[in-house]
Amino acid sequence: MAFSNEIMAWYSRHKRDLPWRRTTNPYIIWLSEVILQQTRVEQGLPYFHRFVSQYPDVVSFASADEDEILLHWQGLGYYSRARNMHRAAKAVVQEYGGAFPTNYEELIKLKGIGEYTAAAIASFSANEARAVVDGNVFRVLSRYFGIDDPINSTKGKKRFLSLAQDLLDHQNPGWYNQSVMEFGALQCRPKNPACATCVLRLDCRAVNEGRVGNLPVKIKGKASRNRYFNYFVVKADDRLLMSKRGKGDIWENLYELPLIETSSQAAPHELAAMDEVKACFGTNAGMKLVSGPVKHVLSHQNLFAQFFEVTPSRAPDIKKMQWNYVFIKDLGTLAKPKLIYSFLKNYMVGYYT
DNA sequence: TTCCTGCTTG
DNA sequence: CAAGCAGGAA
Structure with missing residues (x-):
């Protein structure tokens, strides 16, 4: 042949x-x-x-x-x-x-x-x-x-x-x-x-x-959907609040920052006014946009991520939210999606590589 | 069985 | 904007 x-x-x-x-x-x-x-x-x-x-x-x-x-x-x-x-x-x-x-x-x-x-x-x-x-x-x-x-x-x-x-x-x-x-x-x-x-x-x-x-011929897949991720940077001394992703969505079992997803791009003041945000961080939490929106493209989703530095007005209920304080020096031991890794790498310059 | 979805890089 | 397989839901 x-x-x-x-x-x-x-x-x-x-x-x-x-x-x-x-x-x-x-x-x-x-x-x-x-x-x-x-x-x-x-x-x-x-x-x-x-x-x-x-x-x-x-x-x-x-x-x-x-x-x-x-x-x-x-x-x-x-x-x-x-x-x-x-x-x-x-x-x-x-x-x-x-x-x-x-x-x-x-x-x-x-x-x-x-x-x-x-x-x-x-x-x-x-x-x-x-x-x-x-x-x-x-x-x-x-x-x-x-x-x-x-x-x-x-x-x-x-x-x-x-x-x-x-x-x-x-x-x-x-x-x-x-x-x-x-x-x-x-x-x-x-x-x-x-x-x-x-x-x-x-x-x-x-x-x-x-x-x-x-050639070859390939049928085009369907369009991606847009998602809006709002991440919160909550520091307590030398620790940072982190969250582990669960089943049924992207990045299963990887670590990220506390997240609230919205159905459209949210301005900082809109976000601060949300009940969910108040419930997490208190009614007078300080909130400052430190990065984003960053576009991150997955195979079937476009993520638009914003990162907010939060000063809670009361202690977050980390047990209910299933969040954990992680020593900043230990962040490198957690597997993170590229999006989170890149943000932390820039944001935590000097603390974390 | 078929359809839908997952991550990042050049 | 294209390229690259498998699992699980429908």
């Missing part, structure tokens, strides 16, 4: 020397694959090294505290990946005695491992014949074969999955899978693909039909 052989030959000449390609240890490959989900190699690399050194095996990962894992994950985003990894690691210890599975059927049962990641780990660690289909593969196949089914439609996904499985080299599934993905990352790039130097250009339908810029 011209396509598969060409692309594997290309890979042997152009592959990057990435650390997770030097091992067949399924645990290490799992770390790299989950970190690299929705993350670029350059951004994931330092996290990969951190996790390998902090948790050299699945047993150490499983016995760590979730807060600690989240702290190491801080800044990577999609924090459910870290929480699910913890659950998966515990399951591996419980059900497999710490021997990380290498076959697709077992892998896909673990939290945070879907079709792509199961195929990746199985093929890289044990050469199981499972084709991976990630964003790179979608792009390479849609261009080379001129397929304009949307890659995020059910029909499209099935078609690409089945095509990928047909193309798989059964002698070297792991090598083949790496080849297509690397080819997509370096040659058949989303923007500015290097068609002029491409070994597949003569047989590439997108090139021949002038459709490279139009």
